[in-house]
Amino acid sequence: GAPLRAIITAFNEFFDEFVGGCGDSGMLIKTRTSIQEMIEPELLGVLTGFLPSLSKIIGTQPQTEQIKVEGLMALNQFKFAFQLLFRALSERTNPVVMFLDDLQWADTASLDLVKTLILDSQNKSVVFIECFRDNEINDEHPFTSHLHHCKEAGVHHIEIRVDDLKKDDVNELVSDVLNAPQSKTASLADIVYRKTGGNVLLVIQFLESLWDEGLLRYSFRLRSWQWQTSLIDSKTMLNGAADLMVRRIQSLPSNAQHILITIACLGCQCEESTVLMIESKEMVEMLDVAIGEGFVDKVGTKYKFAHDQIQHAAYSLIPESLRQHLHFQIGKRLLLHGCQVEGLESMIFLTVDQLNRGIVCIKEEGMKIDLVRLNCQAGEKAMSSAAFTSAELYLKMGMSLLDERHWKEHYELCLQLYLSHANAAYCSGDFEGMKATLDSIHAHVVCLDDKLHAYSVHISALTIQHKNHESMEVGLNILKCLGVTFPSNPDETIVRKEFLKTKGMLEGNAFAQVASKTIVNKRTLFIIELLESMALNAYYFKQEFCFLFIFQMVQLSLLHGICDSSAVAFSFYSVIVCGLFGDIKGGSSYGHLSLDILDHLQAQHKFPRVYVTLYSHVFVWSKPLKNCVEPLLRGYNVAMKSGDITFAMVSALSHCKISFQSGQTLTAVASSTEQLEKVGSF
Numbered sequence: 001g002a003p004l005r006a007i008i009t010a011f012n013e014f015f016d017e018f019v020g021g022c023g024d025s026g027m028l029i030k031t032r033t034s035i036q037e038m039i040e041p042e043l044l045g046v047l048t049g050f051l052p053s054l055s056k057i058i059g060t061q062p063q064t065e066q067i068k069v070e071g072l073m074a075l076n077q078f079k080f081a082f083q084l085l086f087r088a089l090s091e092r093t094n095p096v097v098m099f100l101d102d103l104q105w106a107d108t109a110s111l112d113l114v115k116t117l118i119l120d121s122q123n124k125s126v127v128f129i130e131c132f133r134d135n136e137i138n139d140e141h142p143f144t145s146h147l148h149h150c151k152e153a154g155v156h157h158i159e160i161r162v163d164d165l166k167k168d169d170v171n172e173l174v175s176d177v178l179n180a181p182q183s184k185t186a187s188l189a190d191i192v193y194r195k196t197g198g199n200v201l202l203v204i205q206f207l208e209s210l211w212d213e214g215l216l217r218y219s220f221r222l223r224s225w226q227w228q229t230s231l232i233d234s235k236t237m238l239n240g241a242a243d244l245m246v247r248r249i250q251s252l253p254s255n256a257q258h259i260l261i262t263i264a265c266l267g268c269q270c271e272e273s274t275v276l277m278i279e280s281k282e283m284v285e286m287l288d289v290a291i292g293e294g295f296v297d298k299v300g301t302k303y304k305f306a307h308d309q310i311q312h313a314a315y316s317l318i319p320e321s322l323r324q325h326l327h328f329q330i331g332k333r334l335l336l337h338g339c340q341v342e343g344l345e346s347m348i349f350l351t352v353d354q355l356n357r358g359i360v361c362i363k364e365e366g367m368k369i370d371l372v373r374l375n376c377q378a379g380e381k382a383m384s385s386a387a388f389t390s391a392e393l394y395l396k397m398g399m400s401l402l403d404e405r406h407w408k409e410h411y412e413l414c415l416q417l418y419l420s421h422a423n424a425a426y427c428s429g430d431f432e433g434m435k436a437t438l439d440s441i442h443a444h445v446v447c448l449d450d451k452l453h454a455y456s457v458h459i460s461a462l463t464i465q466h467k468n469h470e471s472m473e474v475g476l477n478i479l480k481c482l483g484v485t486f487p488s489n490p491d492e493t494i495v496r497k498e499f500l501k502t503k504g505m506l507e508g509n510a511f512a513q514v515a516s517k518t519i520v521n522k523r524t525l526f527i528i529e530l531l532e533s534m535a536l537n538a539y540y541f542k543q544e545f546c547f548l549f550i551f552q553m554v555q556l557s558l559l560h561g562i563c564d565s566s567a568v569a570f571s572f573y574s575v576i577v578c579g580l581f582g583d584i585k586g587g588s589s590y591g592h593l594s595l596d597i598l599d600h601l602q603a604q605h606k607f608p609r610v611y612v613t614l615y616s617h618v619f620v621w622s623k624p625l626k627n628c629v630e631p632l633l634r635g636y637n638v639a640m641k642s643g644d645i646t647f648a649m650v651s652a653l654s655h656c657k658i659s660f661q662s663g664q665t666l667t668a669v670a671s672s673t674e675q676l677e678k679v680g681s682f
Contacts, residue, residue, distance in 0.1 A: 002349035003109045003387030006100075008050055015053035016300075031089070032058050038088035042067055042641055043081040050078075050385070054085075067604040067642040071427050075386035076643030079116040086117055090125040099129045102308065103143050104136040108428075109387035111146040119153055164198035177207060178225040191233050201309055205244045208294070210235075212248060245313035249295065256289040257317065260296070263287070264314035265330055266350065269304040274347065277337040278330055328358025335374075345381070352378040356397055369410060372398045376417045379424060388428035395421035399437075407444045415445065419453050426461045434461055448481060452526045459533065468537055472545070475534045482527055484552065490544040499581070502551045502573070505558050511596045517561035518601075524560045528553050532565045535572060547576060564603035570594035571613040578618050588622040604638065608647040611635035616654035625662035632658060636676060652676045 002008075019028065035058055039047070044061055048054050055061075069077055090096035100106075100114065118128055137143050151157065165173065171189035175182040182189075196202040210216035210232060219226045249257060262279060263270055275284050287303060290296045295314075297304045305311040318326060331354030338347055352374045355362075362368050375398030382391035398417050407414050418441050425434035434457065441454045455478045462471035476486060487494055519525045535549040553569035571594040578587030591614045597603075598610050612635050615628040632655040639648035655676065660669045 003107055003382050003385055003390040004050070004113065005349075006106065007110050007113060011051050012053040013300075015051065015056055019053075019056045028057065034091075035085065035088040039081065039084045040641060043077070043084065046077060046081045047085055067638075069605055069642050069644075070383075071423065073605075073643035074384075075388070075427070076645050077641065078386045078643075079113060080640055080643065082113060082117060083120050083123070086120065086126060087123050090123060092125050095125040095127065097127045097129065099131070101131045103130050103132040103146075104141070106143060107387065108142050108389040109385070111142055115146055115149055118150055118155055165193075165200060165203065166198060167193045170196075170198055170203060173203065174207070180225060187229050188227055188232065191229065195235075201307060202244065205248070209244055209248060212251060243313075245295075245310055246316060248293070249310075249314055249317065252289060252293065253286070255283060256286045257314075259283050259286045260290050260314045261317055262326075262330070263296075263303055264305075264311050265318075265327060265354070268308050268311050269302055272298075272301045272303060274334070274350070275303065278333050324358045324360050326358070327354045328361040331355035331358055348374070348378050348381055352394065359401075368401050369406075369413070372401050372410075372413060372417065374398075375401075376413070376420060379417075380420055383420070383424055383427070386427075388424045391424040392421060392428055392430060392433065395424055396433075415441070415450055419457075422454060422457050426457050431461055431465065434458075449523065452478075452523075456526070456530065459530070463533070463537055468541055471537055472534065472542070475530060475537075478530065479527065482523060484527055486545065486548055490548055492544070495544050495547045498548055498551045499576070502554050505555060506590075509558065511593055511600075514558065514593065515562055515597060515600050519557075519561040519563045521560060524556060525563055528556050528563060528565045528569070531556075532568050547580070550576060562597055562601065564601055564606050567594050567598040567601065567603055567606050567610050568613075570597060571610045571618070575613060575617045578621055584621045587618050591618040605642050605644070608635045608639035608642070608644050608651055611638075612647055612651045612654055616658060620658065625658055628658050629655060629662055629664075633672075633676075 018031070035054075036044075041061060044054075044058065048058075048061070067077075086096070098117075103111070106114075114128070114130075117123075117126070132143055167190065170193045171182050171186055174185045174189040174192060178185055192203055192206055196206050207216065210227070213235075215232050215235065216225060216227045218224075249260060252260070259275075259279060263275055266274065272284070275287075287296060287298075291298055294306055295310050297306055305314075331351055334347060334351040334354060338351060352371075355371055355374065359371070362371060375394045379391040379394035379398065382388075382394060395417060399421060402410075402414060402417070418437050422434050422437040422441065425431070425437060438454050438458055442451065445451050445454075455474070459471050459475050459478075462468075462474065479485070519528070531549045531553045535546050535553070538545040538549060550569060550572045553565065554573050557563070557566040557569055570590050574587040574590035574594060576587075577583045577590060594610055594614065598606060611631050615631045615635070619628055632651050636648050636651035636655060639645070639651055652673075656669055656673050659672055660666070664672075
């Protein structure tokens with residue numbers, strides 16, 4: 001199903017109910033104010049993209065330019081936004097209790113988000129209740145890992161095991177249901193207990209089956225429930241609740257059975273509009289019979305099975321030989337309706353899930369390629385929601401439908417699919433899967449330009465695994481292929497020579513000249529972005545390479561035009577001018593040039609690294625230290641908003657250090673540090 005669907009649905013329903021049931025306009029205004037004070041407009045835009053119903057509380061927000069991030073930074077941004085939302089909604093006088101049921105079925109993205117909310121040390125006014133069936137998870141299950149991480153982090157928790165009912169509990173339940181004294185219901189309860197073992201669902205279903213079969217009836221003359229113990233005791237008990245529910249479903253009219261089976265194919269819940277895409281209005285109205293029998297509930301425009309075991313029972317009525325065909329037919333109807341009416345984007349996951357489950361029915365080559373495209377579309381949409389594990393599954397399914405000949409016949413589709421999978425695998429930490437996909441790309445792709453993104457993913461994966469030397473080697477080889485070479489073992493003499501060359505190219509170039517053009521060549525843009533990441537990597541183990549990479553970035557910006565990375569290049573260059581060559585005035589001027597480029601290109605995602613570089617290493621020599629404190633705080637805030645956790649932490653460290661060096665007391669520094677901790681706690 002759709003990644004994060006359960007959590008997103010829960011929040012949307014919560015906001016709908018909150019607004020609908022909020023008779024106190026003061027409470028609504030208070031909640032709106034709390035959210036708007038806690039969350040800045042850029043992050044509100046992120047949240048309303050996932051939670052449209054949030055707009056009913058905060059109103060229509062003014063258009064703000066979103067910070068463009070992707071991959072792991074997008075995931076961090078998403079988590080941070082949800083943390084702030086939870087903090088805004090919960091307070092000591094108005095705590096939040098979040099009940100999460102059936103977590104044995106939760107997707108990895110949902111569990112990761114929930115873990116982030118649980119581990120938020122700044123939110124003391126929320127309680128999570130997590131329910132799961134321990135017989136449906138094992139040591140390899142994602143929820144097992146989720147529990148382990150939470151316990152390892154020292155989260156206070158209480159484990160409550162919910163067992164089957166005891167005999168006395170069953171009697172109390174039967175007594176309540178029949179509104180009769182427990183002394184009178186004891187004999188019936190004893191039979192119910194023996195036949196159900198105290199399983200709550202089975203007890204309820206068994207009692208309902210007694211009513212259906214006339215073994216339990218209400219006497220209007222006696223004004224009480226009546227039963228014959230001997231007949232009930234002789235009743236044959238099937239294998240558990242599922243079989244009992246199957247028998248009850250089979251007692252429904254055939255059309256009611258059919259529509260119940262149809263929605264069982266869609267999951268535990270579905271929208272009425274979705275069912276109407278598949279079946280006629282007359283057929284959908286037969287769900288009223290299932291609702292009357294307690295199999296399904298209708299909440300707003302949604303149909304929900306009263307229990308997942310009821311859904312399983314309805315689904316089990318489909319012969320195994322017909323299940324894939326039924327899923328395929330449902331998928332085709334959703335696809336047809338999506339293409340003709342609403343657009344496929346809104347139900348891409350449901351449509352692709354149905355078609356994937358009916359994949360054996362696809363015989364035509366054209367239809368197979370269409371399904372590859374749909375899986376690619378679903379995978380990329382999942383990635384846009386930072387649900388990388390789900391994205392990887394969709395993309396892998398698409399890849400499984402391709403073979404060698406498709407690389408020749410559908411080259412662009414294969415390249416897009418494989419690149420997306422490599423990126424999703426990298427973001428989800430599946431480095432083996434990523435490596436296999438990258439190897440396949442290199443085996444089939446001849447054009448160097450088409451390999452550039454694959455190389456970028458490979459280097460990022462090596463860096464995040466702390467394989468710095470290997471990452472550097474791969475990067476240097478790629479640059480060599482692109483015509484950019486560096487000495488194998490640079491020394492101080494080479495660094496000074498390149499510095500003088502760069503300095504000479506910069507002479508007489510003011511901002512107007514530097515910013516007169518922007519980079520349009522994709523290769524050049526890739527080179528300068530690669531050099532930026534390699535410079536950060538090389539700084540910690542081979543600074544001579546770091547300096548040469550920075551000089552090359554500046555030279556490329558002067559020759560071909562500027563890009564977002566140019567702002568970073570000039571900030572790094574200003575550090576070298578100040579620190580390595582002692583030119584404080586020159587370094588400061590290049591620092592201001594960096595800020596001008598940043599502002600000119602509106603490169604918000606580069607803001608944190610530029611600011612922390614300049615205000616902790618350059619302007620501290622030319623400005624009063626106290627003037628550097630606030631910009632570092634701004635850099636920290638923007639880094640947290642954009643998901644750049646590394647530079648957020650570097651900014652926080654520099655902010656505390658410069659605050660103390662500027663003359664602030666330890667008490668003041670400690671207070672500001674606590675405020676930073678309250679902003680983000682990943």
